Amino acid sequence: MRVRVEFTTEPFHGEDDQLPAHVTVSAEALRGAGLTPDLGPLGTSVEGEAGIVVDAVGAALKEALSHGATRVTLTVSDLDAAVAPPATGVATDLSDGLARLIAEVEAQLGGSLSGLPRAQKQHAVRLLEERGAFEMRRSAETVAEALGLTRFTVYNYLNRIRETDATGA
Incomplete structure (x- = not known):
């Protein structure tokens, strides 16, 4: 396994x-x-x-x-039990606001969020935060799935971004 x-x-x-x-x-x-x-x-x-x-x-x-x-x-x-996500990492119904935001960030970064290295995943979270993605219900879970990370890690990235923005560091 x-x-x-x-x-x-x-x-x-x-x-x-x-x-x-x-x-x-x-x-x-x-x-x-x-x-x-x-x-x-x-x-x-x-x-x-x-x-x-x-x-x-x-x-x-x-x-x-x-x-x-x-x-x-x-x-x-x-990993053997994991089901592969769709190519975009989220539901393909782009009428959904969060899916649309994720698709925009994937396009901006040049590919699936799950395939990005850690620094780019952190940048993707920042871009999604700037676009208001985390104001939507259950967005952290959806973003975590798209990134191939845990919800906890996404929250850690968000906390770091928000702390840095608040302190200006």
Whole structure:
């Protein structure tokens, strides 16, 4: 069985926009197990065979907690059981306002949101926020599905965007 594990460690901020130690040591633990983590200040994800990934993530979380993480949130998905989303990542009925906004952002960024690297996914969330997408009911779930992320990760991206906008940093 193949799985995707996505976890967020808190606190989110490091000094001078550097990744906090709890993020970097957890990534090193994953790399030490032969995995290739996708990491950032708001979350880390890794995919692979369930036995390897689950053991490696356990070690990574122990490292994170011993290096300053105060809270960990974790999501595990069975990739073998996942159903492939439509090509646009959302319902194809573009009369729906949110689907239309997502389609606009996909067109602007040149492809499906789920295939974007982390930084571009964060940019997509910013573009959707600027267009008012998150004012719609259940939008975070729909956007998360289109991005191939968890709702929790989308909320983390949104919180970071809103905090940065509020502080002007």
